[in-house]
Amino acid sequence: MDEIDRKILNLLQKDATLSTAEIAEAVGLSTTPCWRRIQILEQEGYITRRVALVDRNKINVPLDVFVAIRTNEHNFDWLDEFARLVCEFPEVVELYRMSGEIDYLMRVVVPDMAAYDTFYKKLIKRVQLTDVSSSFAMERIKYTTALPLDYAIESGRSRRKRG
Known part of the structure; x- marks a missing residue:
């Protein structure tokens, strides 16, 4: 690089x-x-x-919901099953295993609060969770898919190979 x-x-x-x-x-x-x-x-x-990148308003998913999840289950089998089930929901666009007070954080995109409620009910029907806390984004101030490249490390690739 x-x-x-x-x-x-x-x-x-x-x-x-x-x-x-x-x-x-x-x-x-x-x-x-x-x-x-x-x-x-x-x-x-x-x-x-x-x-x-698709215009979210044109496809009617303007609402971002950040969902903080806590569970009493901390084993690989539960994690594998949880990840598998959550990945089946197209509304979930990001899912992270976290350190700190919450175990998992997901970003869900939906048309409105009613659609989120439907999603929430399907989620808790399929997965045993201790606590679910949802926060609704009121305004998107910055969004990018571009990663910062200032931290990229020079690689040892030969200059001849790269051209």
């Missing part, structure tokens, strides 16, 4: 539809070496996939 790789990743994080020629021009490379670098970034797992 060098400065050119970081620039390529930064561009792709902002717009994955850019052509290789557009990226090459922006980072100061010719097309073929730029294409090679992108291929290596994919092969090495820096680029895990390319997706389209």
Whole structure:
């Protein structure tokens, strides 16, 4: 990972539809070496996939609900089953196992409070939980899928290999 790789990743994080020629021009490379670098970034797992970001209002899921979960179950079998069940809900877009006072935190997207109530009832019917606390986002102030690249470490890849 060098400065050119970081620039390529930064561009792709902002717009994955850019052509290789557009990226090459922006980072100061010719097309073929730029294409090679992108291929290596994919092969090495820096680029895990390319997706389209959908306008949440146009598909009627404007409400973010942050759901804090506590459980008395702290074993691998319960965790595996919990993760499997939660991942079946398309409304759950993020799920984290946490340290501290809560055990799990999930972000749920739904059209409104009534839809969240329906989701909540399905969840507690399928999973044994000790405590569920929901917080509704009133305003989204910042949202990005772009990761900060300032912390990326120079890799030991040979310069010849990258092009």
